[in-house]
Amino acid sequence: MGCRAIEVKTGTKFTRLTVTSKDVIYTKKGEYKYHCICKCGNEGYYASSKLRSGHTKSCGCLRKDMRKLVKIETMIDKDAELTPETLLWVVSTKKELENTEIVLP
Numbered sequence: 001m002g003c004r005a006i007e008v009k010t011g012t013k014f015t016r017l018t019v020t021s022k023d024v025i026y027t028k029k030g031e032y033k034y035h036c037i038c039k040c041g042n043e044g045y046y047a048s049s050k051l052r053s054g055h056t057k058s059c060g061c062l063r064k065d066m067r068k069l070v071k072i073e074t075m076i077d078k079d080a081e082l083t084p085e086t087l088l089w090v091v092s093t094k095k096e097l098e099n100t101e102i103v104l105p
């Protein structure tokens with residue numbers, strides 16, 4: 001029975017990543033990776049420990065959005081004209097990121 005039980009259910013969300021199936025990859029370190037789909041549509045395998053610790057929150061798009069947000073906020077500070085779509089994006093992304101800690105490198 002060497003295998004550890006899979007402690008995560010399909011549909012479990014880790015910020016933008018949702019576990020899609022019970023498809024699990026075991027690594028040499030005895031760790032396992034879940035197959036997840038990101039909010040943006042990207043799929044991949046993510047280490048369970050990193051998901052649980054909050055280290056992995058998305059396929060990478062969250063960090064990109066964070067950078068975009070910073071850039072747009074700089075534009076807002078400079079009174080740049082923004083499209084309603086951009087402003088809407090800013091509002092919804094800010095709301096999403098409110099409770100999400102992102103460390104920019």
Ligand SMILES: [Zn+2]
Pocket residue numbers: 016038039040041042058059060061062
């Ligand atoms: Zn993504």
